[in-house]
Amino acid sequence: MLLQDEQYVVKWLSQYGALPKTQIVRMLQKPEKTAEKILRNLKKQMQIADVSGGYYVGLDPMCRPDQRIILAVWVLLKFIDYVDPMAHYPAVYPSQLFFLKENIGYEIVVLYEGEQSQLRLLQPQEDLKYIIIVPHIAMAEKLKLPDAPCLFATVDFQGEEEPKIIFYSEEAVGNGRREFIHKSPG
Known part of the structure; x- marks a missing residue:
């Protein structure tokens, strides 16, 4: 079961495709360390992946920004x-x-x-x-x-x-x- 903020990230990435990590952090409206932790947890759960060497985040590594x-x-x-x-x-x-x-x-x-x-x-x-x-x-x-x-x-x-x-x-x-x-x- 994903936490509320994790659900937001997955929804945004399913809607928009890969986005710069900076944008996701800002969209979460949380302190940067908290947002980074949310993204790390999602990666651990294999819900999201780094795209283009980690500049972008997507639902899978093949997403195109x-x-x-x-x-x-x-x-x-x-x-x-x-x-x-x-x-x-x-x-x-x-x-x-x-x-x-x-x-x-x-x-x-x-x-x-x-x-x-x-x-x-x-x-x-x-x-x-x-x-x-x-x-x-x-x-x-x-x-x-x-x-x-x-x-x-x-x-x-x-x-x-x-x-x-x-x-x-x-x-x-x-x-x-x-x-x-x-x-x-x-």
Whole structure:
């Protein structure tokens, strides 16, 4: 019988595939030593395994990390204090991840260069907001946005294990021009 936190880890890895160990530790919201102990116990029970030399953790050593999911989880971690451990899961394409925060649904969409048209596939609903991850904020100016509140994010690793995430909101500045203003998450 798995403990509650162990069940969370297995569920997250079954939903998202292999994730960086750092993300799992942060998602557990426990002191690092406690989180490490949880992962060690799961490995001992053969519930999880190291992937790519231990940088990633997965349900088995052959799991392949999905970089879009990993970027979406980095953004999710900015809200993790307000999100129940079981209130986030994979979303319907083209979104990567869905989470509930204060009874409002958020979908995280990861766009790479040249994928601007994927936003047309979104199906906005009441009480749903989008967080669109772009490689650089200049790309957001070229997007045709869904009829729903949107927040933008860039994820920049800058050689660190944990990336720097910057959020932007769109502001109309007249003459049909848009400007993207740095915003804190929340």
